[in-house]
Amino acid sequence: MKKVIWISFLIVMLSSFKEPLTGKTQKAIQIIPKPREITVLSGTFEMTDNTSIKADQVLVLKAEQLRAYLSPASGYMLPINKKNAEENIIELKLTDDLSSLGEEGYKLNITNKKVLITSYRPKGIFWGIQTLRQLFPDEILRKAKVDNVEWILPCVNIVDKPRFNWRGLMIDYSRTFWNKSQTEKYIDAISFYKMNKLHMHLTDDQGWRIEINKYPDLTKIASKFDTIYHEPPEREGYYSKEDIRELVRYAEARNVEIIPEIEMPGHTSEVFAAYPGLSCTGETLSIHPFFKGPEVNDDVLCAGKDETIKFLENVLSEIIELFPSEYVHIGGDECPKTRWEKCPLDQKRIKDEGLKNEQELQSWFIRRIEKYLNSEGKKLIGWDEIIEGGLSKTATMMFWRGDQNVLLAALNQGNDVIMTPTSYCYFDYPYKVISTEKVYSFEPLSDKLKKVNPEHILGVQANFWSHIDRSEPTMDRQIFPRILALAEVGWTEAVNRNWDNFSLRLKHHNKSLDLLNIYHMIN
Numbered sequence: 001m002k003k004v005i006w007i008s009f010l011i012v013m014l015s016s017f018k019e020p021l022t023g024k025t026q027k028a029i030q031i032i033p034k035p036r037e038i039t040v041l042s043g044t045f046e047m048t049d050n051t052s053i054k055a056d057q058v059l060v061l062k063a064e065q066l067r068a069y070l071s072p073a074s075g076y077m078l079p080i081n082k083k084n085a086e087e088n089i090i091e092l093k094l095t096d097d098l099s100s101l102g103e104e105g106y107k108l109n110i111t112n113k114k115v116l117i118t119s120y121r122p123k124g125i126f127w128g129i130q131t132l133r134q135l136f137p138d139e140i141l142r143k144a145k146v147d148n149v150e151w152i153l154p155c156v157n158i159v160d161k162p163r164f165n166w167r168g169l170m171i172d173y174s175r176t177f178w179n180k181s182q183t184e185k186y187i188d189a190i191s192f193y194k195m196n197k198l199h200m201h202l203t204d205d206q207g208w209r210i211e212i213n214k215y216p217d218l219t220k221i222a223s224k225f226d227t228i229y230h231e232p233p234e235r236e237g238y239y240s241k242e243d244i245r246e247l248v249r250y251a252e253a254r255n256v257e258i259i260p261e262i263e264m265p266g267h268t269s270e271v272f273a274a275y276p277g278l279s280c281t282g283e284t285l286s287i288h289p290f291f292k293g294p295e296v297n298d299d300v301l302c303a304g305k306d307e308t309i310k311f312l313e314n315v316l317s318e319i320i321e322l323f324p325s326e327y328v329h330i331g332g333d334e335c336p337k338t339r340w341e342k343c344p345l346d347q348k349r350i351k352d353e354g355l356k357n358e359q360e361l362q363s364w365f366i367r368r369i370e371k372y373l374n375s376e377g378k379k380l381i382g383w384d385e386i387i388e389g390g391l392s393k394t395a396t397m398m399f400w401r402g403d404q405n406v407l408l409a410a411l412n413q414g415n416d417v418i419m420t421p422t423s424y425c426y427f428d429y430p431y432k433v434i435s436t437e438k439v440y441s442f443e444p445l446s447d448k449l450k451k452v453n454p455e456h457i458l459g460v461q462a463n464f465w466s467h468i469d470r471s472e473p474t475m476d477r478q479i480f481p482r483i484l485a486l487a488e489v490g491w492t493e494a495v496n497r498n499w500d501n502f503s504l505r506l507k508h509h510n511k512s513l514d515l516l517n518i519y520h521m522i523n
């Protein structure tokens with residue numbers, strides 16, 4: 001009996017040592033991506049119905065956003081800029097002193113009296129708010145009031161900034177259409193992990209997914225699968241211009257830039273369902289689901305026809321008007337040359353422009369489109385095939401096929417590169433091939449690359465192609481949790497990355513992902 005009492009006493013003693021001085025329980029710190037510097041102090045801050053938010057005038061919108069994040073679960077409508085409130089506050093503040101942290105960097109200081117987020121620019125404040133959300137009990141992510149939770153934060157000092165400026169996700173909307181609320185869910189989830197680019201692959205052989213006023217049949221006809229396949233209606237569709245404007249605003253408020261992709265000159269056979277005159281053969285085609293049709297279609301835009309160029313300029317002018325991003329992605333990948341080889345108009349173009357072959361015709365085509373985009377103040381991004389036949393010096397290359405010679409050639413020439421190699425970043429591949437650990441092991445700047453214009457590597461991006469996984473739960477599971485690993489690859493300095501440490505933190509994010517309505521593999 002005495003032994004039992006002695007053991008109980010020991011347990012009580014040991015557990016009391018673990019309790020913070022305030023006697024409040026706090027969540028272990030499990031932030032993803034891992035911040036640059038983090039110092040844990042003793043004590044806690046508790047958000048109560050007396051807490052208020054203090055913010056510079058220029059940050060009032062961020063303060064409202066913070067309140068909107070915290071109020072559903074806590075039930076507190078925190079007042080903003082309450083008179084004379086200096087304690088029990090969450091303060092947001094811009095300062096030129098933090099210019100060295102760049103526009104996305106921030107500092108977060110939590111004492112028992114106040115929470116202070118400071119940054120050089122509002123983007124940094126927003127990332128500081130995401131870190132704060134991760135420090136609260138997970139229930140803070142609930143959309144309805146939660147009782148019996150103390151909203152306790154650990155006292156910490158965090159100094160943080162990203163390693164790379166480009167931390168993206170590409171979603172393929174062509175092979176399977178994903179609607180606005182699904183896209184908003186993704187923007188919420190990726191921005192919680194400080195990812196800042198959503199690349200929308202809006203057109204491909206399986207459907208055109210964006211309204212273009214000048215060519216209404218692109219959406220009326222080219223957004224629909226051939227009826228012989230009886231595809232479920234939710235897999236086809238398109239974004240109206242108003243949808244896109246709303247999405248752009250939604251993303252912008254969450255530090256996410258949307259980059260539109262309009263594929264050319266290949267992966268364009270869906271266009272010929274509506275405008276067959278733009279192909280070499282002029283044949284009207286129908287739209288097949290990916291595995292029912294040719295995987296890469298031989299029918300591509302005819303580069304020999306001036307009306308093709310005019311069509312693309314007209315489409316791009318409407319795209320430019322909709323998306324504030326400085327980039328427009330034009331695809332440029334997997335363009336078979338069989339039609340061009342036989343097409344008299346393409347052969348004439350090759351001759352007239354003094355080109356050697358169809359590869360150079362592709363390069364001519366891309367340069368022609370780039371010239372137009374540049375004249376409209378935009379920069380061109382393309383898949384790494386845009387290097388074939390000579391890469392323009394100003395194009396940005398999305399590196400996917402993994403050929404190091406292609407990568408080195410682009411970097412040597414001074415082109416910007418975004419790293420999306422199939423071996424780490426293709427999230428349509430099964431986990432057996434690309435595990436979360438494999439993604440985490442990706443080092444975008446190998447020793448070899450560090451010697452060749454490493455500043456031109458803008459960052460990393462996950463690509464999700466929707467040909468196999470065509471429902472929301474399966475798509476979610478293909479992307480989550482792998483993307484958390486890529487978020488850390490993009491944000492956290494290599495020296496601060498460690499798989500064992502990350503995988504322990506990752507386990508604590510199952511609940512957050514559930515509360516973000518994400519289907520995911522269990523970590």
Ligand SMILES: [Zn+2]
Pocket residue numbers: 279280301302303304305339340343344345346
């Ligand atoms: Zn042609």
